[in-house]
Amino acid sequence: QSWDMPTPYGDSTFHTQNIAQFAADVSAATDGGMTITVHSAGSLFPHSEIKNAVRSRQVQIGEFFLSRLSNEDLAYGMDSQPFLATSYDEAERLWAAQKPVVSALLEEQGLMPLFSVPWPAQGLYTNGEIATVDDLSGLRFRAYNAALEEFATLAGAAPVQVEASNIPQAFSTGQVAAMITSPSTGVNSKAWDFVTHYTPINAWVPKNIVVVNKREFDRLSDDVQSAILNAAEVAEQRGWDMSKAEASQQTAALAENGIVVYEPSAELVSGLQAIGATMLENWNASASDDAKAILSTYSN
Amino acid sequence: MSDPMIAVVLFAVMLVLLALGVWVAMALMLVALVAMVAFTNAPAGLVLATTLWGHSHSWALAALPLFILMGEILLRSRLAEDMFSGLGPWLAKAPGRLLHVNVLGCAIFAAVSGSSAATAATIGRMSVPELTDRGYPERLIIGTLAGSATLGLLIPPSIILIVYGVATEQSIARLFMAGVLPGLMLVLLFSGYVAVRAWMNPELIPMEEIKSSFKDKVKGSRRLIPVALLIIGVIGSIYTGIASPTDAAALGVVLSIILAVSTGSFSFADFKDALMSATRTSCMIAFILVGAAFLSISMGFTGIPRNLAAWIGGMELSPYALLAALTVFFVVLGCFLDGISVVVLTTSIVMPMVSAVGIDPLWFGIYLVIVVEMSQITPPVGFNLFVIQGLTGINILRVARAALPFFLLLVLGVVLITIFPEIVTALPNAMGN
Amino acid sequence: MRRFLDRLYAVSGALAALSIVGICLIVTAQVLFNLVARIMGPGWSYTIPSYADFAGFMLAAATFLALAYTLRHGAHIRVTLVSQTLPKAGQFVAELICFVLGLIITGYAFYYFVLLVWESWHFGDKSPGIIAVPLWIPQTAAAVGLGILVIALIDSIVESLRAKAPILGAGEEV
Numbered sequence: 001q002s003w004d005m006p007t008p009y010g011d012s013t014f015h016t017q018n019i020a021q022f023a024a025d026v027s028a029a030t031d032g033g034m035t036i037t038v039h040s041a042g043s044l045f046p047h048s049e050i051k052n053a054v055r056s057r058q059v060q061i062g063e064f065f066l067s068r069l070s071n072e073d074l075a076y077g078m079d080s081q082p083f084l085a086t087s088y089d090e091a092e093r094l095w096a097a098q099k100p101v102v103s104a105l106l107e108e109q110g111l112m113p114l115f116s117v118p119w120p121a122q123g124l125y126t127n128g129e130i131a132t133v134d135d136l137s138g139l140r141f142r143a144y145n146a147a148l149e150e151f152a153t154l155a156g157a158a159p160v161q162v163e164a165s166n167i168p169q170a171f172s173t174g175q176v177a178a179m180i181t182s183p184s185t186g187v188n189s190k191a192w193d194f195v196t197h198y199t200p201i202n203a204w205v206p207k208n209i210v211v212v213n214k215r216e217f218d219r220l221s222d223d224v225q226s227a228i229l230n231a232a233e234v235a236e237q238r239g240w241d242m243s244k245a246e247a248s249q250q251t252a253a254l255a256e257n258g259i260v261v262y263e264p265s266a267e268l269v270s271g272l273q274a275i276g277a278t279m280l281e282n283w284n285a286s287a288s289d290d291a292k293a294i295l296s297t298y299s300n
Numbered sequence: 301m302s303d304p305m306i307a308v309v310l311f312a313v314m315l316v317l318l319a320l321g322v323w324v325a326m327a328l329m330l331v332a333l334v335a336m337v338a339f340t341n342a343p344a345g346l347v348l349a350t351t352l353w354g355h356s357h358s359w360a361l362a363a364l365p366l367f368i369l370m371g372e373i374l375l376r377s378r379l380a381e382d383m384f385s386g387l388g389p390w391l392a393k394a395p396g397r398l399l400h401v402n403v404l405g406c407a408i409f410a411a412v413s414g415s416s417a418a419t420a421a422t423i424g425r426m427s428v429p430e431l432t433d434r435g436y437p438e439r440l441i442i443g444t445l446a447g448s449a450t451l452g453l454l455i456p457p458s459i460i461l462i463v464y465g466v467a468t469e470q471s472i473a474r475l476f477m478a479g480v481l482p483g484l485m486l487v488l489l490f491s492g493y494v495a496v497r498a499w500m501n502p503e504l505i506p507m508e509e510i511k512s513s514f515k516d517k518v519k520g521s522r523r524l525i526p527v528a529l530l531i532i533g534v535i536g537s538i539y540t541g542i543a544s545p546t547d548a549a550a551l552g553v554v555l556s557i558i559l560a561v562s563t564g565s566f567s568f569a570d571f572k573d574a575l576m577s578a579t580r581t582s583c584m585i586a587f588i589l590v591g592a593a594f595l596s597i598s599m600g601f602t603g604i605p606r607n608l609a610a611w612i613g614g615m616e617l618s619p620y621a622l623l624a625a626l627t628v629f630f631v632v633l634g635c636f637l638d639g640i641s642v643v644v645l646t647t648s649i650v651m652p653m654v655s656a657v658g659i660d661p662l663w664f665g666i667y668l669v670i671v672v673e674m675s676q677i678t679p680p681v682g683f684n685l686f687v688i689q690g691l692t693g694i695n696i697l698r699v700a701r702a703a704l705p706f707f708l709l710l711v712l713g714v715v716l717i718t719i720f721p722e723i724v725t726a727l728p729n730a731m732g733n
Numbered sequence: 734m735r736r737f738l739d740r741l742y743a744v745s746g747a748l749a750a751l752s753i754v755g756i757c758l759i760v761t762a763q764v765l766f767n768l769v770a771r772i773m774g775p776g777w778s779y780t781i782p783s784y785a786d787f788a789g790f791m792l793a794a795a796t797f798l799a800l801a802y803t804l805r806h807g808a809h810i811r812v813t814l815v816s817q818t819l820p821k822a823g824q825f826v827a828e829l830i831c832f833v834l835g836l837i838i839t840g841y842a843f844y845y846f847v848l849l850v851w852e853s854w855h856f857g858d859k860s861p862g863i864i865a866v867p868l869w870i871p872q873t874a875a876a877v878g879l880g881i882l883v884i885a886l887i888d889s890i891v892e893s894l895r896a897k898a899p900i901l902g903a904g905e906e907v
């Protein structure tokens with residue numbers, strides 16, 4: 001048996017490294033009877049096509065950024081809802097609430113989630129320190145989805161769309177002046193080339209998810225199935241640990257490279273949480289029943 | 301069947317299809333289809349559809365038709381002719397004369413566009429007819445164009461450096477900086493080659509009008525103002541942050557329309573002509589791009605490129621021997637895959653090999669781009685060759701022959717950056733930290 | 734019939750051209766907004782929502798809708814170096830084989846593309862940006878373009894069989 005597995009991120013990303021280990025574990029557990037070839041960095045399918053490629057059995061398994069699907073159902077995007085879950089503990093509880101609903105939604109497409117691993121919590125990158133939400137007002141703020149656009153508007157900032165590859169240039173030319181992203185992305189894109197300040201506001205803890213095609217999975221022998229499920233469970237645990245280690249390492253790396261890393265002031269945190277609360281109210285108005293069910297499970 | 305045998309079979313199929321006269325885009329798809337059906341278990345039809353869609357709606361690619369349209373508009377207005385007449389007196393004494401416009405024009409345009417196809421199409425649309433009318437030799441016109449247009453990949457912005465930077469998590473800003481000096485080095489090599497050819501064989505190059513005094517030259521240069529405004533407007537918009545590189549293409553179209561209309565030599569009928577011609581050219585290029593993407597994905601499923609790369613890795617070569625082996629490997633692969641596919645398909649295998657022998661990944665990115673530039677001008681699958689055939693009607697083998705000296709200059713460029721890595725690393729190191 | 738088909742290719746080509754104009758307009762509008770924001774200050778910032786997505790979709794429409802038009806204009810690149818050395822009858826056969834091979838791959842692609850559009854529609858796939866666009870809409874434009882290319886190839890085969898001679902330009906000099 002051999003499977004092809006497209007993933008969107010490069011080989012030095014901890015997600016990809018975790019998946020490479022997962023593939024190795026599966027191969028070892030089946031004595032080489034099941035091999036998974038990892039095609040990283042979008043080398044087989046672009047990120048936008050990976051889910052559908054697994055759905056129509058072009059490949060058997062794949063990874064993608066879960067909240068990419070939030071336009072299809074808000075339940076997918078819960079982990080990118082600003083200031084809903086801001087620590088690993090909260091993110092774990094949110095995933096526990098989210099998993100059954102997401103699994104049911106994916107099952108309608110013939111997909112089955114294997115495991116999901118978070119990125120480090122999202123921090124705020126700016127030139128100069130941000131002490132209160134008011135300091136964000138009037139700043140040109142990078143937004144790439146509807147939630148972020150709403151966030152920027154509520155904070156009084158000007159949302160600007162910038163493609164990820166264009167971020168350094170957008171900063172250096174003044175097209176944007178602030179962005180929210182993980183410390184990993186900040187280090188990988190060498191954020192010190194274009195911003196001076198970083199604060200871990202832990203805006204949200206987004207996740208990648210690994211899914212298999214259900215029919216392909218069902219065709220496997222019981223032994224291989226359980227080998228995959230076991231490896232997935234281990235990979236999820238390992239991934240969360242890697243993510244936690246990554247968060248502190250990469251934040252330190254930002255500081256080492258000359259970025260001023262500062263703790264957000266109490267005022268900033270409360271201001272941001274107020275925005276988060278407003279967004280959640282608006283969210284409630286348009287969310288599906290599934291998504292609301294996640295929220296009520298999570299909140300209780 | 302072993303991997304090298306499969307590769308040979310597929311290569312033979314491709315040659316037969318191309319020789320029959322099958323359209324390049326469809327030939328690439330057919331070869332990919334054969335590869336998928338014969339050598340993999342993947343559902344070829346679904347993958348083909350996914351590829352056709354997934355690779356045809358990218359934002360970065362949206363600049364392509366716009367740049368081509370800009371070239372078509374300039375061609376149909378008096379602006380192109382003005383540019384050459386204005387530059388003629390200045391270059392009258394330079395060995396090679398207006399051929400340097402091809403080289404420098406491509407270099408300047410490369411600072412606007414991230415792709416070599418757009419560079420070849422835009423500059424070639426103006427320079428090929430102008431230089432041909434003036435009696436320059438076809439081989440040098442085509443050769444300088446095919447060679448210099450590859451600078452679109454190296455001089456920032458660059459699509460392929462973005463792809464490499466994303467795949468290997470290198471800073472794209474640093475990669476862009478690293479591309480600047482090697483880009484200038486290639487400009488010097490290309491211009492130098494033209495000058496040497498002109499010295500060796502002076503009757504090759506037609507005379508340009510000689511203006512005696514400096515004042516006369518400046519007077520004649522007034523005709524350069526519109527084009528200079530266009531270039532400043534487009535480049536300026538990128539470097540002031542008003543426009544991203546894709547945005548800048550649209551600005552280029554609008555500015556060139558304004559300038560063309562203001563010279564009084566551009567009607568609505570001309571615009572319609574330009575638009576329809578741009579539609580065909582961009583369709584032709586985009587169709588080949590998706591065909592190449594499908595071939596690339598089918599190669600991903602067969603695993604041939606990564607197996608071959610891993611085989612090279614298994615030889616445990618010294619850094620220089622490894623680079624030599626990789627260069628041969630990439631040049632061979634680049635003959636029948638497009639450059640971006642080569643990078644995408646092999647980085648996972650090649651990068652660990654490269655870091656294991658202590659090669660700087662930033663330097664390697666630039667090395668890779670120059671090697672990919674070579675693949676743009678090697679037959680049978682070379683994008684600059686296709687674009688130039690589309691522009692001039694000259695068949696790709698003749699274009700490839702004209703481009704051969706420039707291929708060799710690119711090889712020389714690789715040797716130079718290997719001996720003097722500072723050409724690559726000096727600027728990004730000076731960037732701070 | 735002849736007139737209808739030629740109209741079909743021309744109209745789809747014109748729609749493709751309009752898509753390119755569309756890309757140009759939407760991007761230019763955004764650049765103007767950026768310029769205003771730069772002059773008047775960030776308070777004047779405005780981003781056309783999902784404009785990069787829309788530009789991409791229009792690019793796909795431009796590419797696919799122009800396929801048949803470009804083919805009939807002989808503007809798709811091919812290498813006729815070898816087949817040109819053949820006698821007229823040989824050239825006719827070579828071109829006919831090309832049309833048939835082209836029809837096979839294009840028809841195959843068209844069939845699966847329709848399947849892809851159906852799947853997108855069935856599962857309600859949407860674009861991930863600020864504006865959620867149901868993907869079947871832009872995909873349909875691409876499918877229509879592929880379909881017209883299939884028609885153009887069948888048309889060319891019929892025409893070629895009737896003429897018993899090569900009918901298309903090579904996209905290169907003679």
Ligand code: NA
Pocket residue numbers: 409410411412413414415451452453454455456457458
């Ligand atoms: Na460039």
Ligand code: NA
Pocket residue numbers: 634635636637674675676677678679680681682683
């Ligand atoms: Na090539």
